[in-house]
Amino acid sequence: SQKIEQNSEALNIQEGKTATLTCNYTNYSPAYLQWYRQDPGRGPVFLLLIRENEKEKRKERLKVTFDTTLKQSLFHITASQPADSATYLCALDINTGFQKLVFGTGTRLLVSP
Amino acid sequence: NAGVTQTPKFQVLKTGQSMTLQCAQDMNHEYMSWYRQDPGMGLRLIHYSVGAGITDQGEVPNGYNVSRSTTEDFPLRLLSAAPSQTSVYFCASSYSMQGQGKFFGPGTRLTVL
Numbered sequence: 001s002q003k004i005e006q007n008s009e010a011l012n013i014q015e016g017k018t019a020t021l022t023c024n025y026t027n028y029s030p031a032y033l034q035w036y037r038q039d040p041g042r043g044p045v046f047l048l049l050i051r052e053n054e055k056e057k058r059k060e061r062l063k064v065t066f067d068t069t070l071k072q073s074l075f076h077i078t079a080s081q082p083a084d085s086a087t088y089l090c091a092l093d094i095n096t097g098f099q100k101l102v103f104g105t106g107t108r109l110l111v112s113p
Numbered sequence: 114n115a116g117v118t119q120t121p122k123f124q125v126l127k128t129g130q131s132m133t134l135q136c137a138q139d140m141n142h143e144y145m146s147w148y149r150q151d152p153g154m155g156l157r158l159i160h161y162s163v164g165a166g167i168t169d170q171g172e173v174p175n176g177y178n179v180s181r182s183t184t185e186d187f188p189l190r191l192l193s194a195a196p197s198q199t200s201v202y203f204c205a206s207s208y209s210m211q212g213q214g215k216f217f218g219p220g221t222r223l224t225v226l
Contacts, residue, residue, distance in 0.1 A: 004155065032212050043117075043203050044156070046214030089155070099144065099207060100171070101215065103155035 002027040006090060006104040014112055019077040021107045023090035026071060028102070030092035033066055033073050038087045038106065047088075048075075080111045114139050117218035119204050125224045126194040134189040134221050136204030142216070143209040145187040146171070147179065149200040150220075156203065162187055163209065194225045 005024045013019050023033070031052055036044035050057045050066045050073070057064045063076040077084050087108045091101040120135045138145065146161035158171030162181040176198060178190040187206075191198060201222050205215040 008153075034214055036214075036217075041220075043205075043217030043219050044215075046216070049212060049214055051212060091156075093212070099211065099213065099215075100158060100161075101156075103148075103157075105153060105155050 002102075004028070004090065004092060004102060004104040006088075006107045008105060008107070010108040010110055012110045012112065013080055015081060017080055019080045019084065019109055019111070021075040021088050021090075021109065023073040023075070023104055024071060025092060028071075028092050028094055029068075030094055032093035033064075034091045034093065034101065035062075035064060035073075035075050036089040036091060038089055044089055077109070080109075082111045082113055085109055085111050116140065117204055117206055117216050119202075119218035119221050121221060122219065123222050125226065126191070127226050128195060130194050132191050132194065134191075134202055134204075134223070136187045136189065136218060137185050138187075138204075138206040138216070139185065140206060140216065141184060142206035143184070144207045144215075145181065146205050146215070147177070147187070147189045148203045148205065149173065150203060151200050159189065159202075191223075194223075196225050199223060199225045 003026045034049045035047045038044045048064045050064045061078045065074045087106040089106040091103045117138045143164050147159040148156040160179040162168045204218040207213045207215045
């Protein structure tokens with residue numbers, strides 16, 4: 001069956017450290033993989049997109065890697081801040097022409113001062 | 114720009130009642146979609162539209178109807194509400210080009226008693 005897995009346990013880290021979140025998937029061949037941030041009571045906010053032929057993408061303190069052999073994406077936040085505390089969702093664009101995104105359940109990140 | 118707006122923010126219905134969740138965007142996006150978010154599950158696609166007059170079903174379409182008479186608006190209709198439709202509903206829009214992030218609205222929290 002097709003699955004997207006993100007760690008359901010919250011990730012607790014100290015301010016200034018690098019947070020690394022994992023997204024694993026099975027039985028999909030996504031053309032793109034996207035990461036979103038969601039704060040409580042709000043809609044997801046798009047952060048980064050990486051294509052299947054890209055290994056790594058960066059945006060300010062954010063870095064995403066995409067390994068289509070391992071079927072895994074890693075999402076890194078360097079020099080983390082308490083304001084980075086949120087739930088992070090990964091989503092696969094399974095390239096059906098419409099951008100049908102299939103979402104993981106998200107990982108909650110808590111950054112302590 | 115207001116981005117993607119949704120009304121109402123909260124709604125309580127009784128089983129069997131009908132209602133319409135409103136969604137509008139002012140970014141001239143061709144693509145619009147409705148997702149529901151339930152605890153422990155990723156966002157799931159209900160219906161989507163690739164342009165005015167064109168709609169299609171997503172992963173969980175049963176019990177919902179949509180129409181798209183203008184580029185800006187994409188209402189979601191619950192025909193006869195059921196407790197299983199208790200959820201948070203998000204509307205999203207994006208440009209039609211592949212590899213674009215989606216803009217999500219703030220969500221509607223619906224409870225069906």
